[in-house]
Ligand SMILES: Cc1ncc(C[n+]2csc(CCOP(=O)(O)OP(=O)(O)O)c2C)c(N)n1
Ligand code: SF4
């Protein structure tokens with residue numbers, strides 16, 4: 001029998017992620033795709049902690065911890081250093097959604113505009129988890145967080161980071177999910193072999209932050225795709241949009257929402273609005289993809 | 294004797310420290326199996342060696358052993374209880390319910 005993803009484990013065990021952490025799985029798959037000829041940089045995020053205390057490290061590739069706003073610029077600098085030495089290394093910025101959608105967006109936009117030869121991965125758990133579940137630009141509409149309590153849940157939609165990055169006309173960007181590791185690893189391998197700025201967004205459930213059961217991490221990540229809440233796509237040069245996972249039987253968003261405590265306060269009307277928004281976003285995406293379904 | 298890679302590095306003085314913040318060792322010393330409340334156990338009579346549990350373990354704490362079944366090479370999943378945190382993903386995702394659970398007593 002052949003395994004559907006590479007057998008070699010680069011990420012080690014003993015790391016400090018919570019039980020069922022999607023971000024830990026995302027790293028496991030990412031390293032399988034990138035291989036050992038990789039250097040990473042983390043801004044402040046859960047992964048700064050998950051990796052373990054100095055001088056120990058769970059990723060087993062060289063790693064540079066950087067400040068919250070500087071993942072992309074740190075990666076650009078590391079890449080320039082390797083270029084000067086004539087070394088060809090995959091340089092990966094690995095950041096959370098807070099470090100990407102919000103505080104790190106200036107550095108990311110700069111690197112993308114220059115088309116610096118780096119891979120930027122955002123593991124998206126839809127809030128500032130490391131500091132105790134504060135709202136981020138990625139937190140979905142009407143979600144609970146500690147800064148958007150149930151009496152005042154988030155009133156703004158999740159920021160469309162994919163369109164923002166596509167507008168930079170970078171050679172490659174893709175979304176991925178920990179529930180579809182084969183798709184994710186194919187995209188990460190493809191990204192590795194492209195020159196220029198590559199942006200990869202990985203949907204990564206966070207059981208404590210989403211008030212969800214750790215055993216449901218894969219279920220939730222799968223439902224996000226099957227309900228069209230998180231479509232799996234690729235965008236080349238900002239212009240060619242492709243859907244990489246076609247959903248034959250679309251599920252209602254309620255199936256995804258009801259497994260998560262962060263949405264427990266929603267009324268039926270709220271769920272209907274979320275369903276409507278999801279349908280509208282899908283139509284807009286289909287226009288870009290140039291498909292009808 | 295613990296394996297060398299399972300030892301936690303403690304610097305006695307500043308002179309032992311490397312000049313730069315480099316990683317010297319893995320996190321293997323950190324036995325996250327102690328976090329576990331519920332123990333997953335694979336029933337190999339039911340297991341079809343599909344390796345889905347291995348694929349989705351975030352630790353990773355399921356190892357694969359190459360075995361032969363009816364002349365065909367298969368991968369047998371073996372849970373590494375030193376590190377398994379008991380998250381429940383494996384027993385939730387197993388398509389044939391071959392993973393059962395027991396409460397940890399200690
Ligand atoms: C300039 C600055 N502001 C605030 C912090 C505190 N801080 C550290 S991690 C973090 C949250 C990171 O959230 P995200 O990027 O989504 O990653 P996650 O923790 O969710 O993995 C915050 C606010 C910091 N380290 N630096
Ligand atoms: S808080 Fe969430 S993202 Fe952070 S380590 Fe725990 S499960 Fe993972």
Ligand code: SF4
Pocket residue numbers: 333349350351352353354355372373376377378379380381382383384
């Ligand atoms: S319970 Fe979780 S940590 Fe333990 S083997 Fe299963 S998937 Fe891995």
Ligand SMILES: [Mg+2]
Pocket residue numbers: 096097098124125126127128129136
């Ligand atoms: Mg986050």
